[in-house]
Amino acid sequence: MSQACVSSASVYRERMGAYAAGVNTSRNDLSTEGDAMTTRRTFLKGISSIVTATVAGIESPANAQAGKLDENDPQAVSLGYKHDTTKVDKARFPKHEARQKCSNCQLFQGKARDAWGPCPIYGGKQVAANGWCNSYVKMA
Template sequence: MTTSRRRFLKLSAGGIVGLSMGGISLKAFANEQLDPENPQAKALQYVHKSVKDGQNCANCMLIQGADGETWRPCGIFPGKVVNSEGWCAAWAKKPG
């Protein structure tokens, strides 16, 4: 069985598109809101709404994603998003 260069390029392009679309859907799936009842969240005392004055996920150095978004990824909870108004015991003030 011989494979032409054209067929190879078509299959390669299709594979790249498939991987890209798969990555997008996996990213959307991975951004599930963190449940405060999650064992790791409980261990770190995570809450969706901070009661600590001036301490919340939005001003923590571990938060990721764009400023101003309500739900953002956190380096402590892979595959989950946390509320920007939330707090956990791993909170560390952003420099600056």
């Protein structure tokens, strides 16, 4: 048997002997196994509180609304993003159509009447509802 098994068995025998002899064995007299369980429970309760707060949508500075996307942002330039869909370079982006807008793109996360809304393509930065980029995906 390993040393841990032998010591666990001896602790068990000591406890059982004290119990049989009528000795009051309070929680403080026992080994720290109970403390580990208390710590684990405390940890799990803490984690569940964090998850509940996150799901409930409590705002934190990390979740604060991102700023508006600049048309000169390197990623915006590479994808041809414009705040106004009518100003898109048709020679560079021939698949663009005037009716395509961020507001009717599957990626747009704003509400229907929002002038600006977050877009995951740009790390959640705000894009114009009337804008367009080459990542446009028609809403189903």
